[in-house]
Amino acid sequence: MRASRLLSLLLLLQTRERMTARELATELEVSIRTIYRDVESLSAAGVPIYADRGPDGGYRLLGGYRTRLTGLTEAEAASLPLSGIPGPATQLGLGDVLAAELKLLAALPPALRTRATRIRERFHLDAPGWFRTPDQVPHLHAIADAVWNQHRIQVRYHRWKHPQHVTRTLDPLGVVLKAGTWYLIARPTHPDPDHPGPPEPRTYRISRVLTLHTLTEHFDRPGGFDLAAHWTAYTQRFEADSYPGQATIRLSPNGLARAAILLPPVMARAARTTATAPGPDGWVQATLPIESVRHAHVEILKLGADAEALDPPELRDMITETVRALATRYASKASHLR
Incomplete structure (x- = not known):
């Protein structure tokens, strides 16, 4: 963990040229004292870090120093599609967004790196709606893992109709974040008494999952299943059904x-x-x-x-x-x- 933080600190200085200890502590979510120790460790290892004093001061790298340690790990590569929403990415268990972003920025030519940094400074995505308490989703990480590894899951689920608590065995196909609320798109493995016919992908609010067990058996995703297209069609049907x-x-x-x-x-x-x-x-x-x-x-x-x-x-x-x-x-x- 510390080695990863040291690399992130080094890449931050490489991509942003100058940062204060407080800014580094905020980015890396550690104390300022920890930043002081990390800078001392990098300096002792031969990294040319220099501290400018005064109100416009901060840490910077001397002589255009650049590290070539920018290869992405498997976890960092997996987090790239969610680099714009680091909070939800962390909830899903893809917490390597910062390291992946820094490595990509460090690999860019200076002109492109400046433009990418400027966009990040000027645009921010905040997914949850106003005046809402975020859902508690203790099973989100396990569900995301089951989606990724195509493991069947068994859930005990709270719904509005009677009986309110039901147990379902599901093939988890995808996870959707809508206005700060997490949803699971999954296909029941057995016909649903309330929905005759072959099992079709259904939508489950993840905060209503009471218990979850990840099963050892794998499942095959339906051929041609498109999560984004499915969600668009579902929301259109949901609006039409909700306002008849x-x-x-x-x-x-x-x-x-x-x-x-x-x-x-x-x-x-x-x-x-x-x-x-x-x-x-x-x-x-x-x-x-x-x-x-x-x-x-x-x-x-x-x-x-x-x-x-x-x-x-x-x-x-x-x-x-x-x-x-x-x-x-x-x-x-x-x-x-x-």
Whole structure:
């Protein structure tokens, strides 16, 4: 581990030319005292490291010193596709992203290395959504290992329908990170009582895996299985199945703008794409997909007086009753306060 850290420190100085002890400690996730010791060890081994003093100081390599120890290990090579998202890569057990990236940068000509470093400084990917507590995924590493080595797994899984706890034997085909949530795409080895017909790849939320056992038997991946294409088709079906109904509403100019922020993405997109030309009052009419009347009732109320439900009639009646109850309650409260 220390040898790997020393090499990473050396490659950092080689690719970025000058770094402070604090910057090195942050990159390598160690203490500043450890950086001091590592620099002393490299210097004792003959590496020409020089420390500049002052506010613009830091460590640098003298005389254009370059190391040729840039060959990738198997683990580092495996981590390269996830080099842009080091956090999720570490969760998957591919924790060699930094070393792999440094070795690649060190091998580039100076002009290309400068451009690659500049891109890293200016663009950052943060996968999780806002205001969400990340899922606890204690079995993610084992699942990723089973996917990689094509080992069958047996899981005890918590689902919403009854019975809530089920045991499944699965062929794990891939792992997907969607808005900070991890999903397993796997093919059951036996027909599912809830889904007649030959077993097809299904989606499992990894945080709901209660127990996991990696089996000794291997499986063959389905010929032609494309994880990205499968996930795209799945998300399209999921959205269509989740919003089977429709509602027609009117929106003020302010309501149309607020819909993009307050409504779920599927409804917000439909509000924008189905909106008619504005009428004399500036209002538009739009058709929104809805999960249910009760769900639409909650979502449309978010827009307040900037939205009017037209159809279905039961949705309009439900919102009317809510508005009437609110008016009565607030009028009563105002009278009481006087």
